[in-house]
Amino acid sequence: MSAVKEPKFFLTDGPPPTGGGPGDARTYREHVWRREDYLALFEGAPPGALCGESTPFYLYDRAAQRRIRAAIPGARLIVVLRDPVERAHSNWTHLWSAGLEPIGDVVRACAEEPRRIAAGWAPFWHYLSLGRYGEQLEHLYSLFPREQVLVFRYRDLVDTPARALDRICAFLGVETGVITEVPRENVTAHPDPSLTHRLLSRSLRAAESILPPGPARAFAESVEGRLQQRGRPRRPLTWEQRRALIPAFADDVALLQRLTGEDFGDWLRPRERSGGLVGTRPTGQRQARNGRPAGPETRPAGPYGAASRSSVRRSWAPSGRVYS
Numbered sequence: 389m390s391a392v393k394e395p396k397f398f399l400t401d402g403p404p405p406t407g408g409g410p411g412d413a414r415t416y417r418e419h420v421w422r423r424e425d426y427l428a429l430f431e432g433a434p435p436g437a438l439c440g441e442s443t444p445f446y447l448y449d450r451a452a453q454r455r456i457r458a459a460i461p462g463a464r465l466i467v468v469l470r471d472p473v474e475r476a477h478s479n480w481t482h483l484w485s486a487g488l489e490p491i492g493d494v495v496r497a498c499a500e501e502p503r504r505i506a507a508g509w510a511p512f513w514h515y516l517s518l519g520r521y522g523e524q525l526e527h528l529y530s531l532f533p534r535e536q537v538l539v540f541r542y543r544d545l546v547d548t549p550a551r552a553l554d555r556i557c558a559f560l561g562v563e564t565g566v567i568t569e570v571p572r573e574n575v576t577a578h579p580d581p582s583l584t585h586r587l588l589s590r591s592l593r594a595a596e597s598i599l600p601p602g603p604a605r606a607f608a609e610s611v612e613g614r615l616q617q618r619g620r621p622r623r624p625l626t627w628e629q630r631r632a633l634i635p636a637f638a639d640d641v642a643l644l645q646r647l648t649g650e651d652f653g654d655w656l657r658p659r660e661r662s663g664g665l666v667g668t669r670p671t672g673q674r675q676a677r678n679g680r681p682a683g684p685e686t687r688p689a690g691p692y693g694a695a696s697r698s699s700v701r702r703s704w705a706p707s708g709r710v711y712s
Contacts, residue, residue, distance in 0.1 A: 390429035390441040395420035398452040409509030411488040445511050447524045457531040470542035471655045472519025472637045477625050479515050495632045516636045522643030
């Protein structure tokens with residue numbers, strides 16, 4: 389797996405955009421969009437090893453799906469489907485806790501989605517559209533044979549991680565029984581909508597348009613740390629919130645069921661429990677920053693490592709973010 393969590397290489401045919409919503413310019417600068425830089429992410433793999441990365445927007449972005457098909461027609465694709473209402477809530481919580489989302493209620497924030505899309509905000513702001521998996525999977529099946537696509541539920545990773553991970557390993561043709569649990573990582577804190585949160589969030593969003601890239605990034609990381617320092621564990625959705633968002637997915641869930649032959653009707657009903665790997669954030673852990681190596685000791689030489697013209701022998705591209 390690439391040390392950079394989400395390279396986003398197949399999202400563009402060249403440099404990524406430079407504008408968008410709050411924080412988008414900073415995220416776009418993290419894209420590994422040059423081919424030689426992308427290939428360099430896999431240079432450390434032993435000869436013949438399977439190589440992969442996890443950029444969830446590949447499932448949402450139809451052009452990205454076509455780019456993958458053109459570059460790696462034999463790719464093994466892993467699609468992790470999470471309850472779309474919970475996914476939207478987790479997505480919103482992630483941006484709220486980072487100080488980027490200005491609206492402190494998930495339902496009202498979702499209502500702003502059409503306006504934000506029209507204004508060119510990045511896909512990470514498309515809380516509802518990202519969860520319409522039926523439409524996305526239908527397009528994916530038009531490009532790849534079904535035997536190259538593994539579809540399973542996010543909840544399987546939470547409830548039966550060993551079994552879910554064995555399914556993945558068997559699908560990829562590698563040894564099973566080696567990985568048996570999913571570590572608690574990227575647990576999102578939930579800051580209260582206090583005056584401090586509002587002031588810090590506004591200053592962070594303003595800094596994006598005033599400061600040059602380096603200082604803006606350092607300032608953002610400092611503010612994010614302060615925002616989440618005393619944040620409570622992420623709170624689950626209320627039934628009122630869930631009921632308000634379910635209609636956005638009803639027709640797509642029906643399509644998904646026709647495509648897969650599986651029942652996803654529970655996504656349209658109240659939940660006995662809500663959330664994913666929720667709870668108190670492990671000591672010393674901060675919000676994950678996608679597009680960056682896991683730690684300084686794993687960063688290869690240069691911005692993304694030395695240039696390489698070698699080809700990726702075989703690749704798979706997970707297509708569903710595991711939010712927590």
